[in-house]
Amino acid sequence: MSAPRVLVLAKAPAPGRVKTRLCPPCTPEQAARIAAAALADTLDTVTTAAASSRVLVLDGDYLAPAGWAMLTQRGGSLGDRLANAFADSRTPGTPAVLIGMDTPQLAADHLDTARELLGTPGGPDAVLGPATDGGWWTLGLRDPGHATVLRTIATSTASTGRRTLIALRRRGLRVHLMPRLRDVDTAADAHAVATLCPPESRFARAVATDVPLPVVVAR
Incomplete structure (x- = not known):
């Protein structure tokens, strides 16, 4: 079996359209810079990981790195857009690994582990990385056709990850759980995740510049 195709589902970092939960304390322009940094770091990490191909599945207008393919997100709900990302990039016999742009602490080792698991005969049929907010990152x-289950699962809830795991297992799939990572949604998330990134990362620098530290009120 070939190395997996890696898909990055992302939204172009335009003010007012991304990271709106950072506002306040951030302005829409600051939030967009945070999103741009997170996306750039994510694309850099995926570029260094082994993959049969890399696809940026985009909502909006953004220039993909050299050597990447581009797809436009298709569908209304997030569940449909996720399922369509797998379907629109599917090649028979090629596994697919999808990530978003909200975990800039992602390391190439995470993707290499997924590649090894999905490429091992007798290994798991799926890998799922739970997020601390109850979703998944x-x-x-192994067969991207199983992504159709995502169309029926409510996203952005505290039970999205658990429901996804249940749906995959109901299809008879063997699922390996990856390490739990924290998504960047709020200012507190941004500061926590920045500490997990290399100091020279775009995201860590952007957070230091554009995300005010929480104010602690003495009592």
């Missing part, structure tokens, strides 16, 4: 499928 990655889904890898």
